[in-house]
Amino acid sequence: MSTAISVGKPSWWRSEFFLVGVLLLEIAIFSRTGSNFATAINALEIVRLSAEIGLLAVWMTPVVLTGGIDLSVGSLLGLCAVCFGKLWRDAGLPWPVAAAATLVLGALGGGLNAMLITRLRLPPLIVTLGSLSLFRGLAEAITRGVDNFTGFPSGFLDWGQGYLVGGIPAQAPVWIAVAAGVIVLVHYTVFGRALRAIGHSPEGARYAGIAVNRCVAWVYVLSGTAAGLAALVYVARVGQAKADAGTGYELLAITAVVLGGTSIFGGTGSVWGTLLGVASLAVLRNGLQLSDQPGELAGILTGVLLLGALSAEVGFKKFSARRRASVTLASSNSPS
Amino acid sequence: MSRIDLPSEVERNAERGAEVPLLRLTGVTKSFGAVRALKGVSFELRAGEVHALLGENGAGKSTLIKVITGAHAPDAGSIEIAGQSVMSLDPAQAHRLGIACIYQQPALFPDLTVAENLGLRLEPSTAWRRIDFAQRRARAVELLRRVGAEISPDAEVRSLSMPEQQLVEIACALGAGARVILMDEPTASLTRREVERLFELVRDLRREGVGILYISHRLEEIFALADRVTVLRDGESVGTRPVRDARGRPTLTESELIRSMVGRELNQLYPPRAHGIGEVVVSVRNLSCAASGVCAVSLEIRSGEILGLAGLVGAGRTELARVLFGLTPADSGEIRIHGAVVMLRSPRDAMEQGIAYVPEDRRRHGVILEMPVAHNVSLAVLGRLFRGVWLKPKPEQALALDLISRLGVTCAGPQALAGSLSGGNQQKVALGRWLATQPRWLILDEPTQGVDVGAKGEIHKLIRDLAASGLAVLLISSDLPEVIGMSDRIGVMRDGRLVEVLPGGSNASTVMAAALGRSDGDGKEGV
Structure with missing residues (x-):
């Protein structure tokens, strides 16, 4: 009989090592092929470009940890972006007020998901698939599909286009602070532990007295708020707000989370892994661009990267399971 | 002349059957891990x-059924069907050989019609075949007529009542040419009227020479219906006896049957009661919950007291525990803890009142298998242990080490995953999680189920020690000797009600009789 230890050591470190390897490989290749790739300015540019996907992805991590998924964040980003534009331009609110209202709107959008998932017990995949259409549709209705909000005040645009000392992009502090906050929340608090318990076994968590519904609801509300924040960062960076803002971002965010080793079935995963996932995707896109490669190659390589990472993990597990089995066999054979 | 009428045909069938039984099991043994579910069971069905x-x-009844239907392969022993020895039986082969099983919950496809359900089971299942819809329907009509069911073959199964679905199952068994029909508590969810109709059908089947293996907890049904009875106890056959003699007089009594079911010596030693019993901790009055079938339960448990809860599977004991722990809140009634009325709407409420519940389903509810032991034992005290929001590995580690040594958990350490532990050790972890909450009232649901003998003894000692430290304990167990040996008083549940409270150390037959509801069984005889 195999004893205690081996049954399933946390495997996150393996995917993280894998991703560090991928990242180093990407840097090595693009340093040779890309013009101006290996410069400090470009490194900071990558931080700027990864901010929106990164914000969505780090908050997607707790969602996936509970065994859920949030497909609506890209659409909610679009809806928040056009609402921000509408509030600032048509309602005439000062931009900080409009920004605060946008964050509240994001939280409400997440709250809608949370309510349907916890009250009606609908599967998160279906609920957020529905709200994906709903939020994008609302964004298109508000702009009638054509309106484009531009001409934002420079005080606002500075947050997305400006620089701090040393050429650090202005959105970097926001992005890093949020990422750090999620790392602390998921890895160092009671709440994070509860999320893992729920992801492994919602029923088991309930029997342990964890307020499962309350925890799950918070996770979706926070994910929606992150979409609101990402919308602001996005609008500040590109200087315009259209209804199609953030299309497909939800899938990139989920890709980063899964690439980072978080189990799509819930329970195991780390925010550090997600950050590495975000970085390896962002470096890939940026590097291809600087190497004058066609844009569609980015999609192909993202797919190859994700499928490769997953296959490598499964392969590694099979390999170690087989090795374990042969060890057990050998030890059980030896006495006879 | 008497050769022609029906009873004599029954006799003739019985005589013929006596030569070659439809089904004969010899020395069938089946183990699951360390648990021996069947120990050399032999019996025959004519x-x-x-x-x-x-x-x-x-x-061992369920295991025996599964061996006969081919779901479990026996470790040893032989199975003969109609005189032919069957080496390896799988479900498909059992089906071909004419064995059918009617379960308590019919296993039909609810979205398909009756005719489609019958067709699926009875027509050859090749991927590319022509379906003769007219023939399928005609066969369904014919089979439904044979079982005397007034059901349209085009009705969707989900629109049928439970007994109607049972009839469809029986029709299906007949259509497959079943010679051996197993019925596992077929009357559990039927009304009196429906039971009578089922009995008529069973008698018809008997007349046609079908052998029926009938499993039921209702003794009066056995006297009304059965020709012979086999009693299983601890995986062994106690013996097979005819229910009536040649003149139709009963040859055994209910109390004889009950005695043979429970007639096991208390060969295990239970830790002695060595402490006094204190003031009332819990008092429950008229507690009901319609959704889970708990009905007007009143009970009282004192500090240091172990109240056992006995009853058959499905008597409502786990359901009661779930109500008491706030998992399915009560509709009416009152729970007092130390005299104060408490409202229990969620497990959190219950925890705040010092209630701890170690659930029956250890692997799904008791522990989280994918989490380490340390995280499992701290799960119910996360807020308290860490006073607020931050995880602190050191106190958590200390708590885990303390519980591991106090409860004698055998594991590689606090970081070992709960799923890697043996059943008994998992149970100790589940218990440890709740001891960490320092409860006043401990509800234990089947704490030793699937636990090996050694760990069982240790868990018994733990329970006794906990009671001695002043806890009120509600001990739910299907293990009669355990309930009797451990409890200060024994509550017996039946159909969601607490029907009797017996003193500790009561006779096993008395407890069993209360659980079976024998006292009011006399009036119902001849159902």
């Missing part, structure tokens, strides 16, 4: 007889 199978929870 053509044209209703053979009752009786035994308390865990006596």
